[in-house]
Amino acid sequence: TPVKLSDYRVPDHVVTQVHLDVVLHPTATRIRATSEVAPHRQGRAGAPLVFDGDGLMLASIAIDGVALATDAYAATPDRLTIHQPPRGPFRLTVETVIDPQANTQLMGLYRSSGTWCTQCEAEGFRRITYFPDRPDVLAVYTTRIEAEKKAAPVLLGNGNLVEAGDLPDGRHYAVWHDPHPKPSYLFALVGGDLAVVTDSFTTRSGREVALGIYVEHGKEDRCAYAMDALKRSMRWDEEAFGCEYDLDVFNIVAVSDFNMGAMENKGLNIFNDKYVLALPDTATDQDYAAIEAIIAHEYFHNWTGNRITCRDWFQLCLKEGLTVFRDQEFSSDMRSRAVKRIADVRLLKSHQFAEDAGPLAHPVRPEIYHEINNFYTATVYEKGAEVIRALKVLIGETAFRAGMDLYLARHDGDAATVEDFIACFAEAGGRDLSQFFLWYRQSGTPEVSVATRHDAVAGTFTVTLSQRHRPTPGQTDKQPMVIPLAFGLVGEDGRDRPLLDEDGRQVAAVITLDEPQKTVTFSGHPTRPVLSINRGFSAPVALKTDLTAADLAFLAGHDGDAYNRWQAIQSLATEHLVGASRGNTRPGGADAIAAALAHVIDGAAADPAFAAQALTLPSEADIAREMGAEVDPAAVFAARKTLKLHLSASLGDRLAALRERFATPGPYSPDAASAGRRALVNVALDLWAASGDDARLAVVEARFAGADNMTDRFAALAVLAQHPGARREAALAAFRERYRTDALILDKWLALQAAIPEDGTLARVEALLADPAFAMGNPNRLRALVGGFATGNATQFNRPDGAGYAFLARVVTDTDPRNPQVAARLLQAFRSWRALEGGRRSLARAALERVAGVAGLSPDVRDIVDRMLSEP
Ligand code: ARG
Ligand code: ZN
DSSP: OOEEGGGOOOOSEEEEEEEEEEEOOSSOEEEEEEEEEEEOTTSOTTOOEEEEOSSOOEEEEEETTEEOOGGGEEEETTEEEESSOOSSOEEEEEEEEEOGGGOTTOOEEEEETTEEEEEOTTTTGGGTSOBOOSTTOOEEEEEEEEEETTTOSEEEESSEEEEEEEETTTEEEEEEEEEEEEOGGGOOEEEEOOEEEEEEEEOTTOOEEEEEEEEOTTOGGGOHHHHHHHHHHHHHHHHHHOOOOOSSEEEEEEESOOSSSEEOOTTEEEEEGGGTOOOTTTOOHHHHHHHHHHHHHHHHTTTBTTTBEESSGGGHHHHHHHHHHHHHHHHHHHSOHHHHHHHHHHHIIIIIIHHHTSTTOOOSSOSEESOGGGGOSHIIIIIHHHHHHHHHHHHOHHHHHHHHHHHHHHSTTOEEOHHHHHHHHHHHHTSOOTTTTHHHHOOSOOEEEEEEEEETTTTEEEEEEEEEOOOBTTBOSOOOOOEEEEEEEEOTTSSBOOOBOTTSOBOOSEEEEOSSEEEEEEOOOSSOOEEEESGGGOSOOEEEOOOOHHHHHHHHHHOSSHHHHHHHHHHHHHHHHHHHHTTOOOTTHHHHHHHHHHHHHHTGGGOHHHHHHHHSOOOHHHHHHHHOSSBOHHHHHHHHHHHHHHHHHHTHHHHHHHHHHTOOOSSOOOOHHHHHHHHHHHHHHHHHHTTOOHHHHHHHHHHHHHOSSHHHHHHHHHHHHTSOSHHHHHHHHHHHHHTTTOHHHHHHHHHHHHTOOSTTHHHHHHHHTTSTTOOTTOHHHHIIIIIHHHHHOHHHHTOTTSHHHHHHHHHHHHHTTTOHHHHHHHHGGGTTGGGBOHHHHHHHHHHHHHHHTSTTOOHHHHHHHHHHHSOO
């Protein structure tokens, strides 16, 4: 049965305090939960007490210390009901026994490489004890953890450590107390034999915070970057948002079996070790950047998520969209803002636009769900962040900051809604934001068309904008939205011209499109300016402009907005590649792209990281998305390959020269400037070697062998992987040998092979399923090999014989009984199946129907496959 936003009502019972007594055991962990329960003032008087459970077994139950008669309650695995609870406050004690070892779903309390750990968001706490497992029940938690000292010398909980000691028989315990009321999804505990790296941070008001990062023994030397990122995050949040840390301890634990990236449990963040561990020899520049961003993200949740949490799971974007926005701002301040913006928009378009265009489209704030775990999506996270960014453009920097301050002050301690959040900005900006709220309610990517007209005699330049909203699942008619489009009018000299209205008055550099259509006329243009619109990607829309190829080439070289310089090159290349994929190329198209890229290369010294982004061609997925329908992935691949060959030949010397010009001197450092130089050299290497010329591949092979850091080593390997032959196989074998004991690094090796665009790849992937480097039960391994194949290899996943689809369907149904969340995630690789050409479309449908026909699917996979197959 679906859950609906409109059905929200306050709980009948709340819990204000919980004492958890946890006795860790591999297969029989005992949890005694003592809760102070009270009827909710606005709840239904005299209602039965109903607590959530999931796979639980009740061992004992008592109210105010008195065991309950068996007819006074009912306990099933997924529910505890007390028929006639006391009418006033009471103390409920519930004991459950669970098996962490058998918990392969990795939700609730489970074991990862011998370590006990938890994941409770969204609904994992109910797998530990019966509880009102919903985010609007805020309680103060005290957790006593007991374990055999040898198995778990480290015992961690939320909040501050208040007591610890030894017990008879080689056992010990620790008591943690978290003074901040929180919902159950933020509960966490860890027990295990872990190494720790410590540091400290002094907050601006002088609080000393003990920082700890817990990792497997032997990995201590891989934590320095994460620790540094944590301290920078703590400082930045004070400076940028006035948010100060509020406990004496902040711990991070890295585990190797984790369903997602990381989790913001109060004072005890738990991370996928992929986003903690890094050394120059084990992590790429991209890995370093991801660690920085995710450490920051989880830390920033302490305010946006924990101090202010969500009333219900429909409000997920309240914490996730906002926290992504905050982590993007942090990374922008730490690195290059323009380059970060480009990387974020690339990710948004490749994931979120694709989601929005297919059967899984949903609003940033959904109104109905079957399985909440399936709503941790690019739409909720990334589009959720874009909407906040657009709000900032709309109301301006000052009002935005005032709105944030108001939100943080007014709602501290609340379980809030998106309405509460937006109301703060409406108040701070003194304007009605009800139309803006449509960004949260309407799914699909708005399409904005732009037409321009120049009148040389009158000296006017007229811009006509219109918006269009295609139907998406469950939404047919939509209303016009408010779309803030930052823009400039670029003169022949490459400089922005003054923005004057028809009466010659200066106007702002943002056009707010809030009607179906709007026309704006500018004066003072005896010659035609070139319109640069949606600068900085100010609104998350799909743009159709009337810019000519010559205009795009001009903007690529001259636009004062770096994002739009990049966008111009992308548009130029995308237009060409979409045409070529459909069998029509414009003569001179490839040369125009080569000329634009030559210009980028010649000016690369100004910002090498930007040049690297500009030299990166649109991906196959980008091209497919732009095509929209009847996509033949083989044709897309061929078109892209042809362009690469052209560029490899025509830019060869220029590309080769970049290696020397931008070599990074000295030992490896992960800083943004050095990373930018490496990115440029490596993207140039890929284009240069695209010719397949053996002499060039020999140079790549030498770079692989001689690299002194993972970034360059892996980049060279990735180039070699594109070219069949002995060099490739030897390099893959050498990489495997070098990192044979390091599963996390072998994930790169798995993913790279899964992405080889050749007919033999599916067989290679099948063979790798049996490789010791692979383990079906580990989410990182599955994502690397199977996810890498399904989302990173368009031609082979979309094989014309359907074998790629059949393979994914099989892995999904095999994985589902063990780990439904990961299975459901893998299945989303089909999200664009309806945009395929007919043959592949029917094969994809058949594979999805086979999944749908499997008996006993988890709610997670059932939800995805049903939506995937529902008629548009
Ligand atoms: N709150 C976590 C984060 O974004 C992610 C939790 C994901 N949970 C899930 N069930 N998929 O920081
Ligand atoms: Zn988050």
